[in-house]
Amino acid sequence: MAPAISDHELIRNCIARYCIGVDLKDWNTFSSAFLDNGKVDFPGPGGLVEGVTAITATVQGMVGNLQTQHALTTQLIEVTGEKTASATTYCTTEIFGVGEDKGKRVTSWGLYQDKLVKGNFDGGDDWKIAERIATLAAPLMGDLSLLSK
Template structure:
């Protein structure tokens, strides 16, 4: 492979890794189990702080936890990728906003900033997370406003929903990877 072909291949690998990270975020925010599973290799590890175990176990845990979260938004920022053959070290900065039940009753809003520190593996032509460590750099928790969704969103429509009711699935279709 000449230098130009190698650079194009590396660029493509980086793009596939970014796409996988974005699938993970949609999977979490839309409670889309198939999308989540498409981002992680079975049998890998995941340390989210509140959960530590296998990637399969994390997804099972998340699918039980996500219905309790009224609203969730995960955004990615800086993404650093170090390719190492069929593996990659990836650090992705994130912001996560969640409105969910608090420990003492009532709803709270969590604002979390941190990094996903991932080891990706390429199997065939596909990159997925093999091992993940979530590093929290900033967390804020505050009581959620008492307003209902109708009051909070007022005329702002469409409003995000879990899978399969979110408007994105009308655009992307039922096939989710």
């Protein structure tokens, strides 16, 4: 018998799917973090994006051919109801250039404020992000020319 997994652990895994999906460019893993009608409010020109297909396309456009590595750190998860939760997660993202931009790097510090919903997804109970607000916690550091390509 498989060990029971707590709601907190399922929520942590959901939030991690976003990061791992981006870093590995595994867009199925990435999109599995969101409800079909999920929303993300990105900082800057990204703005509010609605629907998992649009969210995925937006992030694909943001990362392009760049390599990324997300590191999730401080986190507070609050289960607010039988099927609802909120989470605040700090994230440091390293963005690396490739090809002619190899050696260039940008560091981003931010936080994700998520509203999550529990449901039966793909045959089992799990959590998905219904709404995310992504916020920069500090100015970007590094070679910002990397982001203008």
